Amino acid sequence: MKGSVSHMIIDIHLHPVMFGAICQDQARVNFRKQHFGLYKSSPVPMEQVLAVMDHAGVDKSVLLAEDFSADMGQPLVSNQEIYTLIDIAPDRFIGFASVDPRQTDAVNKLQYAFKELNLSGLKLNLSHLQMMPSDSRLGEILAMCQEYEKPVTFHSGFSWEPNSPSKYGRPILYEDIAINYPNLRFCLAHLGWPWVDETMMMVLKYPNVYTDTATVYMDSPINYYDQIFMKNMAPGWLQNNLADKIMYGSNHPRFRQVRVREGLESLPLRQDVKQKIMGENAIRFLGMGGNV
């Protein structure tokens, strides 16, 4: 591991759908490719996964489970699979669980993921689940996350996945969660694009709301982040108002870790601000302090 804790590079948003250690069953690989919309990718050996992280200078990656079992019959990436991956490189991977809130045993599954698998947070994609953030089935789940001090990453904004309407990811719809669960840290992922202004309002107003940069849908990362942070916003907004709330996330394998990092590093920001975006904010979001 290269960085000290304060200068650590953390990719807060990575989908391990093609990680070799959980791709030994071809039917499972095909299932993931179809439902994650990742049609031409192949499983990657774990040593290659770690080499790609090293190449990007990433110290730790947050691996996200995905569970839509109520209609798919099985998770896209299960909590147990995340646990398996962490066991391979516990100093490089941090795991987020996922549950399907439409299932009656979702709370029990989440408790098992937190207590027995020691996973560090929860990933929910309400677009894919086709659930509004106000859905009562989320209540007990979010209360548990708040009680256990486990952060939540919500997919936000446009969704690339099939059958995932973007309306469920609109950032403003998550404001009641920010109010009703003031001690629950949550991330509106992907900058909530295209509703970036709504996302910025949320992270500006609510101390418990964060966002991540896993959102390069047009252009190269260098041009995209310049457009988002230096043109669509006034150049000082990120540095002076939002610096504590934006986290480096690649959305790998949709985008490359190294390219997203290059795009962020190319922004004309102070070095201390870049360090916050590249890792310090993630440490605070994850609630890990010096124990990263």
Added chain:
Amino acid sequence: MIIKSYQNTISSRQEFEMIKITDKIDQAVKDSGVQNGLVFVITMHTTTSIMINESLPCVEKDIELLLERLVPSDYPYTHTHMLPSYGTCSGNSPGHLKSMLGGNHCVLPIKEGKLAVGSAQDIYFVELDGLKIRTYSIQVLGE
């Protein structure tokens, strides 16, 4: 006529990497039993090349720098967007264009059962869009 086919896999560790594969081709020629003929080395990818050149670090560096000058990493390429058919972002246009410049294959003669290369010639698999798991094929034809 003997026709023998082989495939080798390579795990690249850099975005640009010249990986010498002369020994692998030499071995394939020996394994084929062909005494006189031709060997084709062909990459299976569109962001890699097969090259023949002299195995000197300075030459390898000049090749890398030439390709970077001709095809810079940061340029407003068209192939820079989400690809629905992949579910991933493109953004590797430099690799595609460098591959076109380097070519996808090489051909060498086989004489008396041996690969007939010049003393300064080595065969390279050239990674132009690493880090990736890569495959190239070797086709030996002759008698």
